[in-house]
Amino acid sequence: AYHFTCEHLTKQFDTGDVKTVALQDINLRFEHGDFISIIGPSGSGKSTLLSLIGTLDRPTEGTLLFNDEPISTLSAKQLADFRFENIGFIFQQFHLIPTLTALENVMSPLFGRKVDYDVHERALELLKEVGLADKVDSLPSQLSGGQQQRVAVARALIHRPKWLLADEPTGNLDTHTGDVIFDLLIRLNRENGCGVLFVTHDPELADRANRKIEMRDGQVVAMSDVHHA
Ligand code: ADP
Numbered sequence: 001a002y003h004f005t006c007e008h009l010t011k012q013f014d015t016g017d018v019k020t021v022a023l024q025d026i027n028l029r030f031e032h033g034d035f036i037s038i039i040g041p042s043g044s045g046k047s048t049l050l051s052l053i054g055t056l057d058r059p060t061e062g063t064l065l066f067n068d069e070p071i072s073t074l075s076a077k078q079l080a081d082f083r084f085e086n087i088g089f090i091f092q093q094f095h096l097i098p099t100l101t102a103l104e105n106v107m108s109p110l111f112g113r114k115v116d117y118d119v120h121e122r123a124l125e126l127l128k129e130v131g132l133a134d135k136v137d138s139l140p141s142q143l144s145g146g147q148q149q150r151v152a153v154a155r156a157l158i159h160r161p162k163w164l165l166a167d168e169p170t171g172n173l174d175t176h177t178g179d180v181i182f183d184l185l186i187r188l189n190r191e192n193g194c195g196v197l198f199v200t201h202d203p204e205l206a207d208r209a210n211r212k213i214e215m216r217d218g219q220v221v222a223m224s225d226v227h228h229a
């Protein structure tokens with residue numbers, strides 16, 4: 001369940017007279033529970049692929065399916081609900097709201113949403129899980145980069161997504177801090193069964209995934225099963 005399929009996904013950007021084929025005929029299947037890395041040089045289409053899978057952008061051609069149902073055709077409102085039910089995002093820039101505390105940032109995706117669990121309680125639990133129980137009331141500016149990214153990971157999980165999509169989640173962190181974040185993602189994948197799809201420039205991190213997808217010029221040039229957990 002909860003698997004993604006990309007069928008002939010193509011994305012072209014038209015900027016004035018310049019046409020860029022960012023993705024060309026991508027055919028992939030992502031099984032729920034997988035821990036997948038996407039690696040490739042800058043401009044190879046990694047971020048574009050992640051935004052198509054996260055339904056933040058639509059393909060020019062081809063179809064994205066979730067549990068064998070096409071989702072590229074859903075309305076904007078339906079897509080927002082789809083993302084809310086299924087996907088958590090983490091970015092290179094942590095994108096925390098500077099005026100909110102760590103706890104409030106973690107709760108923020110649920111502002112204005114009705115859910116059948118205690119949001120405050122769950123946010124506290126998640127902050128504990130990422131090792132920030134003592135930083136609940138801190139503002140982002142009072143936290144280190146690694147701590148801010150851990151808040152962002154907790155926030156990405158608040159609505160119990162089936163998948164975590166991460167675009168260069170360690171790109172702004174030093175190697176050690178990046179490793180801490182990465183270990184956290186591995187643990188979440190193992191313990192919660194949350195699928196993880198992450199984009200990286202770092203070959204060592206890419207090799208720690210269960211499955212590695214290598215891109216170049218908008219195409220998948222290699223795919224390997226790296227580990228079997
Ligand atoms: P990567 O994440 O591997 O660095 P991207 O997916 O960001 O690659 O970009 C792939 C190609 O598409 C690049 O040539 C990039 O300049 C282009 N591109 C990405 N987003 C846009 C956009 N919004 N408008 C125009 N071109 C874009």
Ligand code: ADP
Pocket residue numbers: 015043047167168
């Ligand atoms: P990343 O660091 O994840 O590869 P970039 O810094 O290349 O991403 O791009 C950041 C944002 O700018 C993305 O939303 C991407 O779609 C957009 N973008 C990338 N290349 C271009 C471009 N040539 N023209 C317009 N927008 C672009």
